[in-house]
Amino acid sequence: MNIFIDNKSGSPIYDQIYTQIKEQIISGALKDDQALPSIRNLAKDLRISVITTKRAYDELEKEGFIYTVAAKGCFVAPKNVELLREENLKAIEERIGEIVKLAKTCNLSCKDITDMIRFEMEDRI
Numbered sequence: 001m002n003i004f005i006d007n008k009s010g011s012p013i014y015d016q017i018y019t020q021i022k023e024q025i026i027s028g029a030l031k032d033d034q035a036l037p038s039i040r041n042l043a044k045d046l047r048i049s050v051i052t053t054k055r056a057y058d059e060l061e062k063e064g065f066i067y068t069v070a071a072k073g074c075f076v077a078p079k080n081v082e083l084l085r086e087e088n089l090k091a092i093e094e095r096i097g098e099i100v101k102l103a104k105t106c107n108l109s110c111k112d113i114t115d116m117i118r119f120e121m122e123d124r125i
Contacts (some may be wrong), residue, residue: 001019001021001024001030001032001037002020002024003016003017003021003042003045003046005017005046005048006028013048013052014053014055014056014059015056017042017046017052017053017056018056018059018060019035019069021056021065021066021074022060022063023082025065025066025076025079026079026084026088030076031076032076032077032078032079033075033076033078034076035073035074035075036057036066036073036074036075036076037072039054039057039074040053057074061074064077064079065077065079077083084096087091089105090114099113100113
């Protein structure tokens with residue numbers, strides 16, 4: 001599992017951990033029932049507070065991405081891939097609505113917007 005902390009990011013450290021683990025679970029990089037590093041070990045590896053790591057794990061557990069077994073640790077929860085996909089599609093649709101509103105105020109064409117999306121996707125792949 002790879003986690004990178006960006007100290008220049010405006011995002012809190014626990015949220016960076018939460019987001020990266022969640023993305024790895026959704027993408028399948030972390031498999032169902034796979035053990036996660038212990039809270040203490042992850043904190044040590046990232047050189048951050050145990051409390052910060054615990055908060056990220058608590059958020060992941062609250063949302064059903066991981067589960068805890070007493071004296072064993074934290075594990076990736078089996079997921080309903082179709083439900084996660086639907087949630088992501090809904091979020092994308094909401095953001096597209098916001099993009100369309102902004103694009104109208106700037107007189108951007110559909111081609112301008114699709115070009116911007118294509119460039120962004122090429123940068124991230």
